[in-house]
Amino acid sequence: MKPQDKERLMLDYRIGVDVGGTNTDAVLMHGRTVICALKRPTTEDVGDGLASAIAALLDSSGIAPSEVVSVMVGTTQFINAFLQRRDLSEVAVVRVSLPRSDGVPPLLAWPDDARRAIGNHVYMAKGGALFTGESYGELDVAELQKIAVDIRAKKIKSVALTSNFAPIRPDVEQKAADIIRSYLTDDAEITLSSDVGGIGLIDRENAAVINASLRGFSRQVIQSMERAFASLGLCASLYISQNDGTLITTATASALPVLTCSAGPTNSIRGAAFLTGLDTALVVDVGGTTTDIGALIGGFPRETSHQNEIGGVRTNFRMPDVLSIPIGGGSLVERTADGVRVGPCSVGYRIREESLVFGGSTLTATDLAVRRYGLDIGDPQRVAHLDEPFVQQAMDRVRRDVEQAIDRMRTNGAALPVILVGGGSVLLPDSLEGASKVVRPPHAGVANAIGAAIAQVSGRTDRLYDFNKLGREAALAQAKLHAITEAVGAGADPKTVEIVDLVELPMTHMSTGAVRVRARAVGTLLGMSTDIDG
Template identity: 45%
Template structure:
């Protein structure tokens, strides 16, 4: 029998599970997330391994969903000094790189940006020759000043040749410095793609630290035979090496792990998922469109997403987050009940009334109303019943509003509840046709990490004046399959699970945007 260990780091709790080769849950633990995140991961791993009693030599896979990358951007800490090379002068000089970025974030990564000649038109035709001499000067200029490089060429999703050539030239001079290429990260939209690429470049050291720390932690627990994977924000996995190259793909992997775990636990492929944690609640949807095989995967956002105050256009799950969790602070202000957005977070076991604290939380409200048995019920008996009832109604209204925003149809849909804080949700919610509370709902996020597959994706524009539609689709599928294999999938198991074609009427040359996703089993 072989086993997998899955760990997911949330804002309040770090969860860990061990599943067998049939994806049956063997053991789970939930511990408070630590300030440094890493020590919490170590503790969760040690506890779940000890409780499960499984032979550590038989744990063959280890998966981690973590908030390290998100925290680094939000806190402006541990980010690499990054050089930005935009290929497209003078066509793209109207807006400089880093425009609109928060000042403290710019300061954290340094101001090293360059515009050089080169780039392509929207139909793949070259604007100018790539200025190779200027590239060599830039490489000499940034030597020993930066730790990472972001290369962005205008319309590189259509033609990536100048980005690849620029990378080759810089490597000749600077050696194996981390380089992020925009055509591998974002889609059309120069500034948003550039922003995503820069953020990716700033995170490479964070990713390296995560991957190496996770490996060391596994070794410390005697788990030496496990292949390591990190969770992506589309509900799939990527190898340790792949994650160190594309760390930005770990951002928002927590909610997607919960959605994958919810779909797995409930056997529902088309539903809404409400993941209630200790600090926030995330509402998402799983897609099962006709002809699409990726049932149970998170729906992707179709709009640009802000990360740490920076507008980006790389793939992100379609989620709505509200300030309601088990640790949300409840108070009365001039006769009005206020729900959050502040939370006691991982300090709930110290600060909530039911645990002997002095702060009224959402958990205290539920216990006062007799809807849950957590902590010491006697400690909330003096909480006015009318106050608790009003707070509870307001909490349910917040959930219903979020559900209305995420739905794409006016018809009620099934709602799957996961997360330790899902006890806050009542048995009847407007907009939900039924409410499903699956077993092991409290560790759905870690379970989603443990049962995940590996994926590869391509998002390209093809000119059908130069090739047939069939050739374009075949090329996109080939690239997506190769990406899945690079990320750690077994090539024999890879299937194409998603194909989208969007004719671009505003571009000449019979242009079409093709997105393909391939998913395979762990190698």
């Protein structure tokens, strides 16, 4: 074998990991081949579970740590922390917008428990810009200095800074941040709303505040991952999956953890596309507690076109269009006056202790599937006593609920292929109403980890352009170039970058020629073989 061929093979070894609330799934891949796949229980310290999973992969495959060039990790740890109101930092919320945009103060619509978890530290300051990019007020340096002194006195280490139309004029936030930062301690961190959200002020501000509340915790989680790498002797680059199915560096994830909030469902959708070769389908990911249904369009998850809520807080950062229903392998099954109920409660990660087939005393959806389909899971004899009519009724209920969810995710009446992934996909039959066909790919149980392993790098822009001044073609060219530059800056090989999404949204309520342009560019990670694209 030629030296360059050997080097090429080594470059293709990569590991994908998905750290869920119940299990940590991991795969070792070489080119398009899955060398090894496994599940391990998620641990309280993410690094411990990560180290255990990766060590097992390397041991099973015989691959040396030095042969792995990159590890891609998707995690729900950050979003779960916000949903559960735990491990959150106190946040100073600074809005630079006066004398405008004071009708709806920051945090007004937040749930009380979320507001309490981050404190209620709200500041308003002068300055801002119009949609045209023109300033309508200069920054008041003395005012911002006074705010910064108060933040420091309260010992707050995380700041969320927002201004009007910041995606068009990010320099307003940047200048305000420079003033505030000079009065804070060295370990204080500032989140700029222009880095996380779209045009709308309130929703973008909310996204910035959520991000600021998670920065301290995200740093701890990523440091734990990096310690796990060091303990295994890995010199591979570590990347984190973000909401659109592409990768960001650990430095970016530490600063912008909100970008990873929906990485789990997104990775499952991307993994399903890779495993089946389908680029248009519905993906049904059945976990231990919930079933997530997402749409696959052009090989990537369909993004939601409306505002989304995270833990009761409305935001406008990019998220996949995913519908979740409370049915999973650990769902509790109960007899009721109306027949049977499956979910919404679940034994979750305790399924191996509580489910009947594993020696427990709790009837779960997994027990029903073992009885109904004769699956080789646990001890099937422990569910042999369940009467067939009851089992059939319960499984029909599961199927109907999933079929209704599938119908809600379709944009028209046409039937689409349905890809079943996730460890709980054994609950569903091989035919579903609304599906042109049902596909169960190999390695379906770890599709999320595969999605992480094959992820690419992206760049995007979301700005208003004046078509009357620039002209349509020139404006679109600027948007494309900005997205491509962002992708290359994030680590994409320039030779592989292409525009995969370009949307024009005329601002018809404005008298000028303002048009909102969203562009997204995607490319293969620099140094990685291009034959991994899904």
